[in-house]
Amino acid sequence: MIKTMNKTHLNINEIQKIVSIDLLAVNNIIIDNIGNEVPLINDLSKHILASGGKRIRPMITLLTSCICNYNGKNHLFLAACIEFIHTATLLHDDVIDESKMRRGLATANDIFGNKASVLVGDFLFSRAFEIMVANGSKQILEILSKASSTIAQGEVLQLTTINDCNTTKELYMKIIKRKTASLFAAAAEISAVLSEEKLEIQNSLKIYGEKLGIAFQLVDDALDYAGTSALDKKIGDDFREGKITLPLIISIEKATPEEKCFWTRTIENLEQSSDDLNKAIELINKYDGINATLRIAKKYSIEAIKSLDIFPKSEAKLALESIAIIAVDRKK
């Protein structure tokens, strides 16, 4: 029995260590596939792909392959695909949101321009398809292409709710399920398909990914009103963009008429002065918006862990459970 088996959960370094050889192989596949005679593709891809992302999504593919006792090499290529699709959406997101910073570094659009970010995003996206066609079965291609179009639908849906204070919790949940959870779900499900596991296992891993993805996004959205300036991610991005997330929805729902006016001015009309973010945080805390969001995230995290019950105890299982715990316990 390995040493880690007796611990309640692993930290991110311990998790990475479990799949370190695979992660290295995935990194090499990523580097091989952005190597290109067009220097701008190289430079921009390297900037975003080497900028210290935690590789959570490919790690899920690696660990779920492990839990399914997969012993081929295709999971490495599919994990790289997942990271490419994720990176392509990040590039386009940063253009859409006009973001200046990501992971404590200047965004690709800030350095290379919006045009290059859109086109290199397209490149990474199509390269992901090239890789998956070479390494995936028809069912895997169906899962990944469906996940991609679901992400895009979620992103468009989110765009239509920007600045709209009447956005409901239900619509918000639908958006995050699509824009974030669908890729997490696909990242986990494909491992079971690759390993030719029965439908029940495929479904359990899909649910694990989906619940984890929802928890992950909920925490991201809570942290945007709860972080400190010492953290990589500046707080208040969502507020400044008028993006409607759960902490906001909770507070708007309970707002007094006067508070409603504040939200209309700052979120709907995007008329914001320097002190408005503090006021927004104050109002969100008044109605417990951050904690309420984190509590829901916790519920999804527990459901994610529960969906792994079908698997016997193993190091990979502990790692997947730990990811679900870390997703809701993190401070950034």
Add this chain to the structure above:
Amino acid sequence: MIKTMNKTHLNINEIQKIVSIDLLAVNNIIIDNIGNEVPLINDLSKHILASGGKRIRPMITLLTSCICNYNGKNHLFLAACIEFIHTATLLHDDVIDESKMRRGLATANDIFGNKASVLVGDFLFSRAFEIMVANGSKQILEILSKASSTIAQGEVLQLTTINDCNTTKELYMKIIKRKTASLFAAAAEISAVLSEEKLEIQNSLKIYGEKLGIAFQLVDDALDYAGTSALDKKIGDDFREGKITLPLIISIEKATPEEKCFWTRTIENLEQSSDDLNKAIELINKYDGINATLRIAKKYSIEAIKSLDIFPKSEAKLALESIAIIAVDRKK
């Protein structure tokens, strides 16, 4: 023997008539696949997909399927894919180029905003993959995913030559081969693969598409300095953006020192006054830039037609030959 067989070539209406039933089916597949519960996806997709594109690319898939005597239904879905990929690149192109008009109508980005155009482009692109996974073999998926990443590479390469008066003919040809001809080539090649034709036929159709695509783009680039304001497409778009195309390259190559200064100011520095487009056209005509470009286009058109020699005489063959003739004879 059908009536049209004795004509030298067919006009676009006659060509469309040959595949009219198939084209209708493709249109229905397109409509079915943009039908979405997210209204913005519907509206934006309909705006661009119903805005009177000539459906040249899907028509190539339909006609090449016909010439290969394909008698299934998959070619209809793949033709829709080709149009989706093309439309996704148009949406992103218009964002990149900050275009206001396309096909005589306001661009999607002008009406719906850049953000929606980027995201709906992503949606159409991933929807294209979903459709092709459901209807294509592994080889077809390889061809189409490679074409997509080649297009993106061509677009990025083009971006790096913007405002660069030192761009060579060779680099320009590489760009248009990638950004335009690769999709034409794929549109034709997949029909031979779908029909399980031997490699020689697959290759002939691929070459047909590639040569046609190059001719098509060369003419587009010539017309941007040769059209009249009565035409749908306003002339001078490329000039205003500082996009380097063949008519320009030819004229810059032969420019006097004074003319070189003009190009540096207008193209490299994008310092343009109202009369500069006329001056540019004058300089391009001085060195026969438009006709020289059209002559090269004609050469590619002839090569495209020549690559069809392998096929016996038929209505579909005549239509494909006619498309190559129309591509270089058109005035818009």
